[in-house]
Amino acid sequence: MKRIQLLDKEFSLSxxxxxxxxxxxxxxxxxxxxxxxxxxxxxxxxxxxxxxSADLMKLIEFPCQISFVKLASYEGMGSTGKVKELIGFNEExxxxxxxxxxxxxxxxxxxxxxxxxxxxxxxxxxxxATLLYKPDACKREVKxxxxxxEIPNDFIVGYGLDYDGYGRNLPDIYSLVK
Ligand code: 5GP
Ligand code: MG
Numbered sequence: 001m002k003r004i005q006l007l008d009k010e011f012s013l014s015x016x017x018x019x020x021x022x023x024x025x026x027x028x029x030x031x032x033x034x035x036x037x038x039x040x041x042x043x044x045x046x047x048x049x050x051x052x053s054a055d056l057m058k059l060i061e062f063p064c065q066i067s068f069v070k071l072a073s074y075e076g077m078g079s080t081g082k083v084k085e086l087i088g089f090n091e092e093x094x095x096x097x098x099x100x101x102x103x104x105x106x107x108x109x110x111x112x113x114x115x116x117x118x119x120x121x122x123x124x125x126x127x128x129a130t131l132l133y134k135p136d137a138c139k140r141e142v143k144x145x146x147x148x149x150e151i152p153n154d155f156i157v158g159y160g161l162d163y164d165g166y167g168r169n170l171p172d173i174y175s176l177v178k
Contacts, residue, residue: 004174006166011157011174015149020131020159020173023148024052027129028059030146031099036062038097040127045114046070047168048103051160052131052148056101069114094122103160104132108140115142132156132173 002013042060044053046068057066098118105111105128115126129146136153157163158170167174 002172003177004170006157006163009163010177011163011167012177013172014154014156014175015151015159015173017159017171019149020171021055023131024055025059027131027146027148028056031056031129032059032061035064035097035099035127040064040097040099041093041123042066042099042101043114043118044068044101045103045110047162048160049101049131051168052103053101056129093118095124096122097125097127098123099127099129102128102130104134104156105130105142105144106134106137108138108142111142111144112140131159 004011042053042057042064044050044066047070053066100111100114100118102111102114111128111130115128118126127145128143130144131148133144133147133150134153135150152175155163155176156173157167157176158173160168161173162168
């Protein structure tokens with residue numbers, strides 16, 4: 001099994017790029033069918049979902065817009081339980097169907113907060129599309145409309161996800177070797 005080192009931690013290959021690609025293709029296929037008449041505004045939650053958002057957007061076949069919001073709830077390898085909004089939503093949201101693009105739903109706090117903020121800002125409907133979901137870690141009642149892959153409750157890096165800023169460039173996903 002392929003292993004990599006990031007700072008002081010070792011990680012082993014967990015999800016190869018080909019599996020990620022397939023999961024995104026299947027999700028895009030559903031979104032293309034479900035949302036084509038809704039003129040949705042896609043919202044990419046930075047930093048983690050930049051790569052997922054870019055790859056998904058290339059497969060969307062109807063006219064749509066994308067906006068970016070920067071949130072952070074993780075420090076090092078654990079969720080702080082609090083979500084800071086670092087860059088706000090600046091697109092006109094009123095009455096729009098918004099599709100939240102998340103890299104991973106862990107405790108569910110980020111998604112819960114983001115959905116709340118988007119509805120408060122005037123979105124008529126918020127649809128959540130997450131590449132990865134850790135069902136065993138999720139403590140919140142969050143409605144996830146599109147899930148790429150369900151994964152165990154391990155700390156992972158790669159494909160946009162980082163360990164203290166490193167590893168986002170990796171095309172595959174790796175999990176921490178304990
Ligand atoms: P939540 O608010 O659901 O606990 O966490 C959401 C955010 O925490 C994700 O968008 C992601 O940025 C970060 N996160 C959650 N699990 C992991 C993980 O296993 N690895 C990394 N690198 N980030 C994670
Ligand atoms: Mg994220």
